[in-house]
Amino acid sequence: MPDFLLYEQDGPVVTLTMNQPEQRNPLTGNTAIPEFLAAIDRIHDDRSVRCVILAANGPSFCAGGNIHEMKRQASPEVSEMDIRQDYRRGIQRLALSLFNLEVPVVAAINGHAIGAGLDLACMCDIRIASEKAKFAESFIKLGIIPGDGGAWLLPRIVGMSRAAEMALTGDTIGARQALDWNLVSRVVPHEELLPAARAMANRIAVNAAHGIRLTKRLLREAIHSRLSEVLELSAVYQAVCHKTPDHSEAVNAFLEKRAPAFS
Numbered sequence: 105m106p107d108f109l110l111y112e113q114d115g116p117v118v119t120l121t122m123n124q125p126e127q128r129n130p131l132t133g134n135t136a137i138p139e140f141l142a143a144i145d146r147i148h149d150d151r152s153v154r155c156v157i158l159a160a161n162g163p164s165f166c167a168g169g170n171i172h173e174m175k176r177q178a179s180p181e182v183s184e185m186d187i188r189q190d191y192r193r194g195i196q197r198l199a200l201s202l203f204n205l206e207v208p209v210v211a212a213i214n215g216h217a218i219g220a221g222l223d224l225a226c227m228c229d230i231r232i233a234s235e236k237a238k239f240a241e242s243f244i245k246l247g248i249i250p251g252d253g254g255a256w257l258l259p260r261i262v263g264m265s266r267a268a269e270m271a272l273t274g275d276t277i278g279a280r281q282a283l284d285w286n287l288v289s290r291v292v293p294h295e296e297l298l299p300a301a302r303a304m305a306n307r308i309a310v311n312a313a314h315g316i317r318l319t320k321r322l323l324r325e326a327i328h329s330r331l332s333e334v335l336e337l338s339a340v341y342q343a344v345c346h347k348t349p350d351h352s353e354a355v356n357a358f359l360e361k362r363a364p365a366f367s
Contacts, residue, residue: 125162
């Protein structure tokens with residue numbers, strides 16, 4: 105079986121492409137999780153990377169869980185503790201790792217983002233949708249709950265009332281409604297999806313690497329911190345940034361009325 109995740113780098117931008125289109129790019133019952141974790145570790149260690157695009161081959165973005173894996177978990181041979189460990193060692197590790205990746209992630213959502221596939225998109229920083237995209241927090245339709253962090257992620261993006269509506273009905277919404285609900289930041293024609301994601305990634309990647317990573321870290325910490333804590337952390341991060349060569353280059357470039365050349 106070919107790799108689930110394709111890793112391509114163009115300068116400071118890495119594109120991760122989910123590549124099991126026949127199965128609609130599921131996150132379970134395959135090697136998706138270890139491949140994601142390995143790619144995230146690789147990005148963390150490569151200081152030349154300034155932005156990541158998460159894309160998918162085929163008509164769907166991500167179908168979430170593999171239904172055959174769910175049937176296996178429901179069998180008498182698999183205990184509740186086994187299932188708990190499957191989640192803790194599997195998709196929950198992906199949620200923590202991708203959400204906490206220092207580099208910004210732009211999700212290019214080409215089609216259905218269903219269940220864990222929607223939550224995967226919510227782990228990213230920016231979501232751009234094709235006009236063909238569909239979204240559903242559909243766990244309830246299978247008699248289960250969002251086991252991958254969706255109950256924490258989704259309300260912080262669309263608000264509690266809309267998150268509750270999506271999670272408790274399991275209904276599917278289209279790209280335009282997702283835009284109205286702030287689930288995505290923009291909707292583009294289908295053929296323009298990857299160019300739009302690359303343009304966004306390049307707009308981010310032209311900036312200083314330290315600033316990008318520390319700004320992302322600060323935004324993540326601010327989600328669950330008091331203002332006083334964020335201000336203290338901001339002071340520390342700012343002190344680091346002020347002493348970087350990129351900051352000096354940016355100041356000099358501004359004074360000299362030229363574009364900065366970041367290291």
